[in-house]
Amino acid sequence: MTERDDAQLVGECLSGNVNAFETIVDRYQKPIYNAALRIVHNRDDAEDITQTVFVKLYENLAAFNPKHKLFSWIYRMAINESINFIKQKRAAGEPPSTLLALDKTPEENYSDAALRESLLGALMKLDIDYRVVIILRHFEGFSYEEISYIIEVPEKTVKSRLFSARQNLREILIKEGVTPND
Amino acid sequence: MTEKQLLEAIHKEIDGELTEAEKVRLHEHLANDAQAQRLHRDLKRMSEALAQITPETPSVNLKKRIMNAIPRYRYAPQAKSFAKLFFPGLKFHFKYAYIFLFGLAIGAVVTTVVINKTQPLNPAEVSGSLMNPSEQPVLVKQFNFNQENLSGTIAIKTNSNFVFTEINLRSSAELDIRLEFNAQHLDFNGANNLQTERMQLIREANLLQLRGATVSGTLMFLRKTGTESGLRLIVLNGDEVAIDEIIGVK
Numbered sequence: 195m196t197e198r199d200d201a202q203l204v205g206e207c208l209s210g211n212v213n214a215f216e217t218i219v220d221r222y223q224k225p226i227y228n229a230a231l232r233i234v235h236n237r238d239d240a241e242d243i244t245q246t247v248f249v250k251l252y253e254n255l256a257a258f259n260p261k262h263k264l265f266s267w268i269y270r271m272a273i274n275e276s277i278n279f280i281k282q283k284r285a286a287g288e289p290p291s292t293l294l295a296l297d298k299t300p301e302e303n304y305s306d307a308a309l310r311e312s313l314l315g316a317l318m319k320l321d322i323d324y325r326v327v328i329i330l331r332h333f334e335g336f337s338y339e340e341i342s343y344i345i346e347v348p349e350k351t352v353k354s355r356l357f358s359a360r361q362n363l364r365e366i367l368i369k370e371g372v373t374p375n376d
Numbered sequence: 377m378t379e380k381q382l383l384e385a386i387h388k389e390i391d392g393e394l395t396e397a398e399k400v401r402l403h404e405h406l407a408n409d410a411q412a413q414r415l416h417r418d419l420k421r422m423s424e425a426l427a428q429i430t431p432e433t434p435s436v437n438l439k440k441r442i443m444n445a446i447p448r449y450r451y452a453p454q455a456k457s458f459a460k461l462f463f464p465g466l467k468f469h470f471k472y473a474y475i476f477l478f479g480l481a482i483g484a485v486v487t488t489v490v491i492n493k494t495q496p497l498n499p500a501e502v503s504g505s506l507m508n509p510s511e512q513p514v515l516v517k518q519f520n521f522n523q524e525n526l527s528g529t530i531a532i533k534t535n536s537n538f539v540f541t542e543i544n545l546r547s548s549a550e551l552d553i554r555l556e557f558n559a560q561h562l563d564f565n566g567a568n569n570l571q572t573e574r575m576q577l578i579r580e581a582n583l584l585q586l587r588g589a590t591v592s593g594t595l596m597f598l599r600k601t602g603t604e605s606g607l608r609l610i611v612l613n614g615d616e617v618a619i620d621e622i623i624g625v626k
Contacts (some may be wrong), residue, residue, distance in 0.1 A: 207451060208451050209451065210451045210558075210560070212443075212446075212448045215443075215446065216439070216443060219439050219442050219443065220439065223434060223438060223439060223442070224433060225429060225431065226523075227432070227434040227438065228431040228432060231432060237432075237434075240434075241435065241441075242432065244440050244442070245438070245445055246444045248445075249445050249446055249447075252446040252447070252450070253446075253447065255451070255452065266593055273391070278550060280513075284513060309425050310425060310428070310429055313422070313425055313426060313429070314429070328426070331391070332423060332426035332427060333426065333427075333429065333431070334614050338391075353387075356387065356391075356576050357383065357384070357387045360387065360390070360419055360422065360423070361383075361419075363422065364418050364419060364422060367422070371614070
């Protein structure tokens with residue numbers, strides 16, 4: 195059986211087939227959760243954001259433009275939702291989330307795990323706009339054009355933001371005594 | 377190569393955006409520039425390390441949470457065209473469509489005037505004697521409460537024609553009971569022995585809502601199709617969610 199494409203699933207949802215939406219959730223809940231997690235750095239908050247994103251997606255399915263990829267559209271919602279969450283938290287005077295204690299997988303050696311921890315920590319110290327482009331480019335592999343659609347800025351801005359983000363990340367790591375070639 | 381061009385080339389190489397000729401030019405430059413070499417190596421290593429960060433798996437109940445939270449009856453199933461079924465060659469003519477729509481509009485106005493009920497409904501208006509069903513309903517789900525601030529039961533029963541929701545709840549706070557249903561499959565048909573004291577009944581196309589300190593009585597839904605359907609039952613006891621569950625009715 196061929197896998198139904200996203201536009202077909204959206205069509206089925208709009209015809210009242212809730213199971214089609216379940217397939218969309220199955221397909222995208224993990225990357226959306228991870229994008230939110232990398233931005234807000236807290237698992238419970240990331241799950242809440244993921245839930246909100248999918249509810250909003252369902253409510254707005256009729257506005258889906260098949261010219262764009264569904265995945266990019268959901269991502270746009272997830273990034274906006276996560277940024278709003280951070281802003282609200284900041285406005286309420288709450289401290290940023292503490293770093294996640296990530297478990298080391300058995301295949302990893304110490305330096306890989308340490309670098310990963312340092313990178314995730316450094317990522318949280320980046321300005322939110324820089325953090326978002328790093329996540330979209332390096333974790334999700336989106337092209338400049340797709341990132342431009344998701345964060346709603348011109349492609350040129352995406353490039354310059356990404357270049358600055360990488361250099362800032364490198365500087366944070368060096369300041370903390372972790373050079374990427376450690 | 378200027379510093380700006382060099383930086384751009386390094387980043388573009390990381391993103392796989394350099395042409396072969398540009399790559400050769402970059403590496404020629406790097407061979408004679410130790411500082412640029414370090415930057416190039418650091419950014420490449422960093423980029424590789426970022427790519428190796430494995431995604432985490434969300435908790436197993438996230439999907440269930442999402443599916444429970446969506447307004448699942450927002451999009452009604454599309455009606456099948458029976459006319460097309462019997463007359464596949466049937467063509468659409470606008471002039472007949474206008475006449476048909478005009479007739480439909482008049483019909484809708486007349487129907488609204490005749491059967492429109494003011495909302496919220498007075499429970500006394502919908503209370504009446506429950507038609508004795510020929511087939512005994514079977515219990516689908518029962519919720520029991522025996523708490524200080526909430527006591528009683530809610531039972532969902534069904535037979536091939538109806539779905540019955542028997543409510544007998546008493547709360548020290550304010551109860552807010554909502555039944556969401558698919559109007560394509562179920563139709564609120566009436567209520568029996570509803571307690572009217574301090575209670576309010578609100579009816580919408582796919583929602584029935586009861587509020588009050590004491591809620592008791594039976595709500596009856598007509599099954600319009602033989603297919604499986606579902607009721608979402610939400611009970612709020614003050615600010616607390618006592619039930620939020622989707623009950624499948626076969």
